[in-house]
Amino acid sequence: MGIEFRGVSKTYPDGTVAVADFSCQVPSHRTLALVGTSGSGKTTLMRMVNRMIDPTTGEVLIDGKDVRGLDKVALRRSIGYVPQAGGLLPHRRVLDNVATVPVLTGTPKAEARTQAVALLEKVGLDPALGKRFPGQLSGGQQQRVAVARALAADPNILLMDEPFGAVDPIVRRDLQDQLLALQAELGKTIVLVTHDIDEAFKLGDQVVVLRTGGVIAQEGTPQQIMAAPADDFVRDFVGAGRAERSLRTVDLDGRRVVVDGDDRPVGVLEK
Amino acid sequence: MTWLRLNREQVVDLLWQHLSLAIPAVLISIVVAIALGRVAWRWPRVGAVVLGAASLLYSVPALPLLIVIPVLLSIPLRSETNLVVALAVYGTALLAGTAADAFRSVDSRVREAAEAMGYSPTGIFWRVDLPLSLPVLVSGIRVVSVSTVSLVTIGALVGISSLGSLMTDGFQRGIREEVLTGVVLTMVLAIVLDLVVVAAGAALTPWQRRTKAGAGA
Numbered sequence: 001m002g003i004e005f006r007g008v009s010k011t012y013p014d015g016t017v018a019v020a021d022f023s024c025q026v027p028s029h030r031t032l033a034l035v036g037t038s039g040s041g042k043t044t045l046m047r048m049v050n051r052m053i054d055p056t057t058g059e060v061l062i063d064g065k066d067v068r069g070l071d072k073v074a075l076r077r078s079i080g081y082v083p084q085a086g087g088l089l090p091h092r093r094v095l096d097n098v099a100t101v102p103v104l105t106g107t108p109k110a111e112a113r114t115q116a117v118a119l120l121e122k123v124g125l126d127p128a129l130g131k132r133f134p135g136q137l138s139g140g141q142q143q144r145v146a147v148a149r150a151l152a153a154d155p156n157i158l159l160m161d162e163p164f165g166a167v168d169p170i171v172r173r174d175l176q177d178q179l180l181a182l183q184a185e186l187g188k189t190i191v192l193v194t195h196d197i198d199e200a201f202k203l204g205d206q207v208v209v210l211r212t213g214g215v216i217a218q219e220g221t222p223q224q225i226m227a228a229p230a231d232d233f234v235r236d237f238v239g240a241g242r243a244e245r246s247l248r249t250v251d252l253d254g255r256r257v258v259v260d261g262d263d264r265p266v267g268v269l270e271k
Numbered sequence: 272m273t274w275l276r277l278n279r280e281q282v283v284d285l286l287w288q289h290l291s292l293a294i295p296a297v298l299i300s301i302v303v304a305i306a307l308g309r310v311a312w313r314w315p316r317v318g319a320v321v322l323g324a325a326s327l328l329y330s331v332p333a334l335p336l337l338i339v340i341p342v343l344l345s346i347p348l349r350s351e352t353n354l355v356v357a358l359a360v361y362g363t364a365l366l367a368g369t370a371a372d373a374f375r376s377v378d379s380r381v382r383e384a385a386e387a388m389g390y391s392p393t394g395i396f397w398r399v400d401l402p403l404s405l406p407v408l409v410s411g412i413r414v415v416s417v418s419t420v421s422l423v424t425i426g427a428l429v430g431i432s433s434l435g436s437l438m439t440d441g442f443q444r445g446i447r448e449e450v451l452t453g454v455v456l457t458m459v460l461a462i463v464l465d466l467v468v469v470a471a472g473a474a475l476t477p478w479q480r481r482t483k484a485g486a487g488a
Contacts, residue, residue: 052387077389087384091402091478101388133478149388159387 002028002189003049003157008058010044010214018044019214021058026206028063028156029187033204035194035237041214042193046159049191050076062157077101080150080158080188085166087146088134094120094145095130101153112152119148124178140171147179151186160192164199176202197238201226209234274448282437286456289433293420293464296355300362300415305408307363308370309396322368329364333357333425354426361422362415369411373404406479409472416468420461424453434460 003026010019019041026032034042047053048060051072059066067075088097096103098119099112107115117127123144134142143163150158164172176199183190194200200207201222209217209225211233218230226245229235239245243261249269250257256269275282307325311318336357341348344356377400385399424435437453440446473480 047387050387052383073389073391075389076387081384081387083384083387084380086378086380089381089385089399090378091476104389104394135478 002026002030002063003032003191004061004064005045005048006059006061008045008048008055008060010041010048010053011056017213019055022214022216023058024208024216024219026189026191028189030205031183031190031192031203033192033194033200033207034210035197035200035204035207036210036217037195037212039212040210042195042210043161044214045210046161046191046193049157049159050079050081052076077105077153078155078157080153080155082143082146082150082158082160082163084162085139085143087161088142088149090134092133093130094132094134094137097134097145098130098149098152100149105153116148116152119152120145122151122182123148138171139167140175143167143175144178147175147182151182156189158188158190160190162194163192165194165196172199179203201238209237272448274446275452278449282452282456285432285434285436286460289420289423289435289457289460292351292354292358292423292426292431292433293416293460296358296362296423297412297416297419297464299355299359300366300419301412303359303363304366304370304411304415305401307367308372308374311367311371312374318371322371325364325367328360333361333422334428336360337426337429349430351431353429354423354431358419358422362419365418366411366415369414370404370408373407373411374400376407377403402475405472405476409468409476412472413465413468416464417461420464421457424457 005022005024008019008022009017011017022041022045024032034045036042044053048055049062049067051067051070054068059068061067062070088094089100092100095113095116098116099107099109102112102115103109113130117130120127120130125141125144125148129137129141129145134145137145146163150160164175167175180203190203192200192203194203197209204222206220207222207225208219211217217237218225218234225234225238226240229238229240235241244264244266246261247258247266250259258266258269260266307321311321337353338348340346340356340360341350341353344352346352381403382395382399385395390399423433424438426433427435427439434453434457437449437456441449441451441453
């Protein structure tokens with residue numbers, strides 16, 4: 001159960017190979033982080049799940065069913081989608097943005113708006129913001145709205161397309177923490193696309209590092225990848241050689257302080 | 272002002288006739304131009320041909336057009352339909368390119384996100400593309416409405432009554448006040464219609480007025 005990519009590839013008419021023979025399983029209630037640079041096919045793979053892109057060969061299965069056999073529009077409405085920055089409907093007030101999918105599927109507007117208020121609170125926003133237009137919110141607030149909107153129809157699956165890529169690091173951390181808290185409560189099956197390895201390690205139960213052309217460089221839990229990068233590409237990508245990744249401890253007044261390669265303190269080792 | 276006082280009823284009549292010619296022509300132009308603009312936006316190659324043809328059409332002088340249309344549609348030369356069709360042709364030609372630009376002005380990230388959420392293609396057109404293209408579209412509609420109001424006067428040359436009739440009649444009979452009344456009222460009407468378009472545009476795009484007032488995260 002969950003999502004399965006079975007030997008999918010995507011070749012464009014001009015010969016560009018975006019994805020080559022990719023197979024991977026995402027168990028239900030787990031988060032898969034697809035991480036790679038631009039051109040690694042990570043977004044293409046995610047977009048195959050809700051049929052924004054159909055694979056050239058292979059199939060994508062949701063709970064064992066080939067998505068190709070499902071109606072595109074109905075399928076998309078059943079899957080939560082968190083776009084990159086700037087994906088909210090700028091002409092709809094925040095509440096109506098959040099209520100979009102329920103209204104599309106026939107929930108009465110008033111009811112959908114009431115649910116939307118609760119969702120705003122759930123993602124840590126003041127419901128008073130519901131009356132504003134997206135352009136009147138900060139980038140971080142907008143992405144919270146995007147998460148609320150994706151959750152509105154209570155989908156089993158969430159697709160997240162570099163959702164926090166355009167916000168500053170402090171806000172990003174807040175948003176990531178919020179998502180982890182929500183996920184602990186809701187247990188969605190999540191496919192997250194990111195170019196930020198730290199984000200992939202933080203949010204992903206399972207991480208797939210992709211190299212150009214949608215080829216898997218390494219697949220595993222964050223710990224596995226960090227502990228044993230498969231090759232130089234992955235080692236480089238996760239920054240295994242970087243100073244902040246090579247930690248050691250020094251004794252200071254009887255406590256073991258963890259420092260990085262530049263001797264900067266990172267934390268204290270618990271007994 | 273004696274002439275105007277003596278002929279007030281006729282002038283008001285002509286004013287309404289002027290409007291009854293201009294408004295349908297502008298409305299038809301908007302609908303047809305949006306359709307053509309959509310095609311041009313969706314299929315750029317077809318669009319280049321369509322938009323090229325449109326600007327060629329715009330270069331056809333008005334008088335010959337008013338004589339050709341009745342032949343093509345087999346309607347009387349002096350019918351109001353003749354003038355409305357001619358004005359709609361010009362209006363469409365003027366607006367089609369802007370309509371294509373208007374669709375191009377819609378942020379593709381927004382359109383894609385809407386598609387990914389499960390808007391149907393029709394839903395995207397009516398609820399995403401059309402509203403979001405309004406700001407650019409309105410700027411084009413303003414040009415068309417002003418140009419159409421002033422072009423209506425040309426119908427007087429083939430005997431279709433409007434404020435233009437005051438100009439032809441005034442010239443023939445040498446009544447300066449009558450000509451002046453026609454000119455000034457046509458200009459006033461154009462300005463008033465422009466204001467109406469601007470107000471309607473603002474009312475339909477409330478999000479445009481209040482962006483970027485945002486607070487912190």
